[in-house]
Amino acid sequence: MAIDFKQDILAPVAQDFAEMDTFINEGITSKVALVMAVSKHVVEAGGKRMRPIMCLLAAKACGAEDLAQQRKLAAIIEMLHTATLVHDDVVDESGLRRGRPTANATWNNQTAVLVGDFLISRSFDLLVDLNNMTLLKDFSTGTCEIAEGEVLQLQAQHQPDTNEQTYLDIIHGKTSRLFELATEGAAILTGTPEYREPLRKFAGHFGNAFQIIDDILDYTSDAETLGKNIGDDLMEGKPTLPLISALQHTTGEQHQIIRKSIATGGTAQLEQVIEIVQQSGALDYCRKRATEETEAALAALMALPDTQYRQALSNLAQLALHRIQ
């Protein structure tokens, strides 16, 4: 039976989610009109708000009854996520995100850099109000690792020798770490430190699977339905797992074509590279890795009590995997 996002994931925390969403908007306050306009624009362009939902579900799965604090945390996580997207779009020179014009495209790079800085600072400001030193330390260390993951990705750009371990380091920083903060943070705030480690593992593996799946979609036609273009990563010379795996699966001319396309980026041999990736068995390997990461995520969840909230987290991980099935 197919998993339904609203019914099988969101429903158990729907009320808290709605209140959380209000808090995101209330949390963005500034006397500077341009700060307000840009912040509203990027926060409203948000997607499914997967990170805050995970935070709320994790809190409930830890046994929290009233989520007053955790709703604020969930909103902060979405704000932090938004801040990283605003800077990512500057870095990638993206004009569209989820079909809407990005901040850098609507205004300019300058505005996007500075409003991104505001959103990072405001996230910390709201986080300090939660008055929990353990939480603050987790987040301050975590945001360093997120930034490091982004820089590592930049460092690996156009490097055909990038291996799977470096790829995993990159995606742990740029993607999985924030999922970890969302769920670990919920355990910290709920006062159930015993669930911190299993939730971190769940979120870390989930994040890895999520990013591997995203990188697979960059090489499959399904991507068009998601507002993503095939070959975006390739154009930028990003050595994602499909390319790393394709290098493992090929020799001779095909191998050289992929190496060269990572090194140079651009469109020159775009269709040829996509064909090699699709026919080399690289995508099968990526799907296998995404499935393994999802299974590791689900296994970690078993340390938590069997509740509808744990089930919803499990459903989320399975739904993400369905994107490539």
Place this chain on the structure above:
Amino acid sequence: MAIDFKQDILAPVAQDFAEMDTFINEGITSKVALVMAVSKHVVEAGGKRMRPIMCLLAAKACGAEDLAQQRKLAAIIEMLHTATLVHDDVVDESGLRRGRPTANATWNNQTAVLVGDFLISRSFDLLVDLNNMTLLKDFSTGTCEIAEGEVLQLQAQHQPDTNEQTYLDIIHGKTSRLFELATEGAAILTGTPEYREPLRKFAGHFGNAFQIIDDILDYTSDAETLGKNIGDDLMEGKPTLPLISALQHTTGEQHQIIRKSIATGGTAQLEQVIEIVQQSGALDYCRKRATEETEAALAALMALPDTQYRQALSNLAQLALHRIQ
């Protein structure tokens, strides 16, 4: 008698300053080579480290004996300052700072944005280690205001109707707020909350004077000796106090030339505008305002005990003012 920076300002905290400098370098740790390279580059390109010196002097002026914690705070402030400079240089498309190539020029905008993000996060991470909630709240609110000041400056760009109050709001955010954090933070860490307000006032007025002086130097030939070009702000259409004041001091054609040059930026009438600013009495007004701000800073200092450290802070304010005399 002329004030000497080393003798009359730095000397009373020279030993702590040296240890603080070591901590700045130790504080920058990352497994990512590119993060290390860029961070070292920008931190080493630092200037006189005025903010950390003020922090150390303020701590001593509050009666602190051992500065173990305050040295860390001083290093964090310099790191935060460096982070804002890295993003400023992206925003202003600057190729040189203090005669050295900027991060965006040496690497690229992408790297500068992301390493700037790392430095902001790392500053917070080190700040959390100081384990002081009052300090954390002051800094998290303060960094929001710094970002807002930067965005307000962007919003005012090319706006000839910008008034002196808006200009003061901009410079309070982009410049004075970090000076305030440096000295207020020292009072908080030293456990002398009674000195927090006078030190904040001192640093706020000092910062205003400092920025007004910097903006005057953009229109006087002395600037060339400081590695700054005449007319940089004008080129970018920034309505700084010399231009705002020149609009007050002129009518007719001269008035229109200045309005137009703010609105359009660029070089078209550069020399003419500089001449109008210099001859209109605008710079005299700016010097008067810088002097008033310096006097307000010195007056606020009087709430602190009469020590060599208070004297050194006073010397610093007077030395800054000498730049335009």
